[in-house]
Each structure stands twice: as C-alpha cells, then as structure tokens.
Amino acid sequence: MERKTMLIIILVITLVLLGIIAVGESFFDNPDYKKAKELNRMAEKAFAEGDYDKAYEYAEEAKKYTEKADEYASMLVLRNKANTLMYKASKRLEFVKNQGGEKTHPKEYEKARADYKIAQSAYDSEQYERSIEYANLVIESLESIVPKSPLPKYYRVRLIMKRRDCFWRIAEYKFIYDNPWKWTVIYEANKQKLREPDNPNLIFPGQIFLIPSINGEFREGTYDPNKKYIQ
Amino acid sequence: MKRIIIISVAFATLIFAVSCATSPEKAAKTAKEEKKAAEQKVSEKDIVENTETLRTEAETSLSAARNIKADVAMKEEFEKALALYERAQSEQEKGNYKKASDLFSKAKQLFEEVHQKTEEKRVQAEKSMDESKTQLQQLEEKAKAAGI
Numbered sequence: 042m043e044r045k046t047m048l049i050i051i052l053v054i055t056l057v058l059l060g061i062i063a064v065g066e067s068f069f070d071n072p073d074y075k076k077a078k079e080l081n082r083m084a085e086k087a088f089a090e091g092d093y094d095k096a097y098e099y100a101e102e103a104k105k106y107t108e109k110a111d112e113y114a115s116m117l118v119l120r121n122k123a124n125t126l127m128y129k130a131s132k133r134l135e136f137v138k139n140q141g142g143e144k145t146h147p148k149e150y151e152k153a154r155a156d157y158k159i160a161q162s163a164y165d166s167e168q169y170e171r172s173i174e175y176a177n178l179v180i181e182s183l184e185s186i187v188p189k190s191p192l193p194k195y196y197r198v199r200l201i202m203k204r205r206d207c208f209w210r211i212a213e214y215k216f217i218y219d220n221p222w223k224w225t226v227i228y229e230a231n232k233q234k235l236r237e238p239d240n241p242n243l244i245f246p247g248q249i250f251l252i253p254s255i256n257g258e259f260r261e262g263t264y265d266p267n268k269k270y271i272q
Numbered sequence: 273m274k275r276i277i278i279i280s281v282a283f284a285t286l287i288f289a290v291s292c293a294t295s296p297e298k299a300a301k302t303a304k305e306e307k308k309a310a311e312q313k314v315s316e317k318d319i320v321e322n323t324e325t326l327r328t329e330a331e332t333s334l335s336a337a338r339n340i341k342a343d344v345a346m347k348e349e350f351e352k353a354l355a356l357y358e359r360a361q362s363e364q365e366k367g368n369y370k371k372a373s374d375l376f377s378k379a380k381q382l383f384e385e386v387h388q389k390t391e392e393k394r395v396q397a398e399k400s401m402d403e404s405k406t407q408l409q410q411l412e413e414k415a416k417a418a419g420i
Contacts, residue, residue, distance in 0.1 A: 068415040077408055084401050091341025093393035100400035107407045114411060117420040 071113050077106035119169040126176035127164055130157055133183045141191035142183070144259030149186055153179045192216055193252060193264035196227075200246040208241050216270040217252055226253055323369040326376035330357055333383035342383075342390040349389070353382035 068074065080103035088096035134150075134157055137143070143150045160175035193216060198206045208224035211217055218226070228241045231250040237243050244250075254260050334357060337343070343350045360375030 068420040069412075074408075074411070077404075081401070081404055081408060084397070084404065088394075088397055088401060091344030093341075093345045093390070093397040096397040097393070097400050100397065100404040103404040104400075104407060107404065107411055111407075111411050111414075114415050114418070114420060117415075118418045121418070121420060 066117075068110075068114050068117055071110050073106045073113060074110035077103045077110055080106060116167075116169070119173070120167075123160075123164055123169040123172040123176065126173055126180070127160055130160060130176040130179035133180055137183050137186055141259060141261055142186050144261075145191050146186045149182055153182045156182065191259050191261045192270055193262055194260035195263040196250050196252055197263055198244055198246050198248045198250070199266075206246070207244065211250070216264065218255065223255065226255060227251075319369040319373070323364055323373045323376065326373050326380065327360065327364065330360065330376040330380040330383065333380045333387065337383045337387045337390065340387060340390050340394065342386045345390040345393055346386050349382070349386045353379050353386055356382060 080099045084096045084099035084103060087093075087099060130153075134153060137146075137150060137153070156175045156178040160172045160179065163169070163171035163175060196211055196214075196217065198211075200206075204210065208228045209221045212224040212227055213219070213221040217223075224241075227250055230253045232238045234248065234250070235241070235243065236245075249263065252260060334354070337350060337353070343354075356375055357379035360372045360379055363369075363375060364372035
C-alpha cells in the first residue's frame with residue numbers, strides 16, 4: 042500500500058515537472074533573452090558608476106544575445122504557425138475521411154495524406170517552413186472536395202404520387218445509376234426480396250433495395266432525400 | 273667775533289647742502305633704484321595672481337572631469353592629471369609660482385583631455401545602450417504580439 046502511494050506521488054511529481062517544462066517553452070523563459078536583459082541591467086549599472094567602457098561592452102554583448110533571442114522568437118512563431126496548420130490539415134483529413142472522401146475522392150485524399158506525412162516529418166525535424174508549405178497543400182487540396190455524402194448503398198421505395206417508384210425510375214435517379222436501362226441490376230440484386238420475384242413491376246413503398254456498385258463507386262448508407270450526393 | 277663764526281658755519285653748511293642736492297648723477301641713480309624696486313614688487317604680485325588664476329582654471333577642469341566620472345572612466349589618465357595638480361599646489365605653497373603655474377597649466381590641459389575622451393566614451397556607451405534597449409523592447413513586443 043505504501044509502495045503504491047509512493048509510486049502515485051512520484052508519478053504526480055513527474056507530471057508536474059513535465060508540466061513546468063512544457064510551460065517553460067515561452068519566449069520569455071529563453072536563456073538568451075534573459076541574458077540580454079541581464080546584460081542591459083549591468084550596462085546601466087556600469088554607466089551610472091561611470092565605467093563607460095564596461096557599459097558599452099555589456100550593451101554590445103546584450104545586442105548579440107538579443108539577436109539570438111530574436112532567432113528563437115522567429116523559430117517559435119514559425120513553429121506555432123506550422124503547429125496550427127498541421128492541426129487544421131489533420132482535422133481536414135479527418136473530416137474528409139469521415140465524410141467518405143477517402144473513397145469518393147481517393148486520389149485527392151491519398152495525395153493529401155502523403156502531403157500530410159511530409160508536413161509531419163518536416164515538423165518533427167524542425168523544418169517548419171517546409172511543414173507549413175505541405176500542411177497548406179493538404180488544406181488546399183482537400184478544400185476542393187465539397188463535403189457530400191457518398192452514393193447510397195440502399196434505397197427505400199417511396200410513395201410519390203406524381204412519379205411512382207419502379208426499378209426503371211429508381212435506376213434513373215442520378216444518385217443511383219443515372220441510367221434507367223440499368224434497372225435490371227437492381228432487380229437481380231433484390232429479386233429474392235420481392236413478393237413475386239418474377240414480377241419486377243410489383244414493389245411496395247418502404248421496401249429497401251440494395252444498389253450494387255457497377256463501376257467500383259463507393260456506396261454507403263440508405264438514401265436520404267435531405268442529403269446532397271456526389272454525382 | 274662769535275657772530276662771524278656762526279655765520280661762516282651756516283654758510284659752509286648751506287654750500288654743502290646745495291652742492292649735494294644739485295648732483296644730477298646721484299639723483300638719477302636714486303630714481304632708478306626706486307623704479308626697479310617698484311617694478312619687482314608689481315611683477316611678483318602678477319605672478320602670484322596669475323598662478324592663482326591658473327589654479328582656479330585647473331580646479332574647474334578637475335571638477336568638470338570628476339562630474340563626468342572621468343576618475344572612473346579614465347582612472348589612470350585622471351590620476352596622472354591629479355598628481356600634476358597636487359605637485360602644482362605644493363610648489364605654490366613653497367612660493368615657486370613659476371613652476372606652480374606651469375604645472376597648473378599642464379594639469380588643466382590633461383583634465384580637459386580626459387574630460388573630452390570620457391565624454392566620447394559616455395556618448396558611445398549611451399548610444400549602444402539605447403540601441404540595445406530598443407532592440408530588446410521591439411523583440412518583447414513582437415513576442416507578445418505573436419503570443420509566444
């Protein structure tokens with residue numbers, strides 16, 4: 042029990058220390074910045090005492106440390122920018138994937154993923170400009186993919202007064218095959234579900250038909266009239 | 273007879289006095305000596321006054337150099353000038369005004385040189401400090417704006 046408590050205490054202390062280290066990444070904790078500030082103070086003190094040579098020396102040295110601190114600040118700015126863009130790119134990839142973009146736009150999605158890998162690798166090796174460039178490519182290339190639902194895999198027969206659903210008309214829908222002559226594909230795939238399998242004209246509202254993929258297109262879910270589908 | 277003797281003595285004294293008073297060489301000599309003495313007196317007074325003036329000037333330069341902290345900024349040079357000034361003071365006290373004057377002049381010149389060089393150093397240091405502070409300030413503003 043005591044050992045367990047000790048382990049918990051050690052774990053907590055470690056976490057706190059890690060937290061402090063993480064927080065300590067602020068620019069104002071940079072050693073070069075602190076040194077420049079200290080040197081400026083020393084220069085002022087020497088100046089007040091009349092030691093102008095020392096004051097000059099300290100001020101010149103402070104400038105060098107300020108330059109180093111400036112480089113660090115620029116790196117932080119760049120890293121933050123890269124970090125933000127990497128986050129946006131990853132979110133965009135995730136979003137597009139969730140929307141089925143991986144299957145509806147496989148080429149664009151794969152390219153974006155490859156670009157993201159390059160961006161991540163560049164980020165890990167602290168090449169932030171390259172990371173920014175590729176993260177931007179990911180965002181830009183996926184921007185053209187309008188988040189639309191993939192084509193439906195199932196179709197629920199609807200009761201439409203003016204235009205009654207039949208296999209011919211179902212096949213004619215743009216989100217199905219956009220070709221009424223393909224009605225037989227649907228009929229054959231769902232023949233066994235029909236009350237009279239040999240009679241393709243007898244279908245009822247509410248019946249759900251499988252829509253087979255005929256050109257390798259990705260299909261998912263049941264048709265929803267409220268959704269926009271990839272044409 | 274007594275009257276004749278008195279008159280004769282008086283006459284002889286008068287003759288002697290007149291002869292003395294009217295000797296041109298003797299009179300000239302006396303005037304020259306008097307003039308020389310007076311001149312010497314005036315010259316000594318001038319030297320003393322002049323030394324005092326030079327001392328005051330040296331002290332003014334010394335003070336100006338101290339005010340700019342030349343005693344710290346250019347310690348060696350300042351001490352050299354100060355040593356000269358102190359030697360001048362010592363000579364003045366001994367009554368060696370000519371030597372004191374020379375030393376006060378030199379000390380003054382050295383204090384002025386030290387002052388000028390210190391001023392140059394001060395300006396250079398101040399400029400560098402201002403630049404350094406501005407650079408750091410700009411960097412701090414940049415960091416704050418970037419939220420880093």
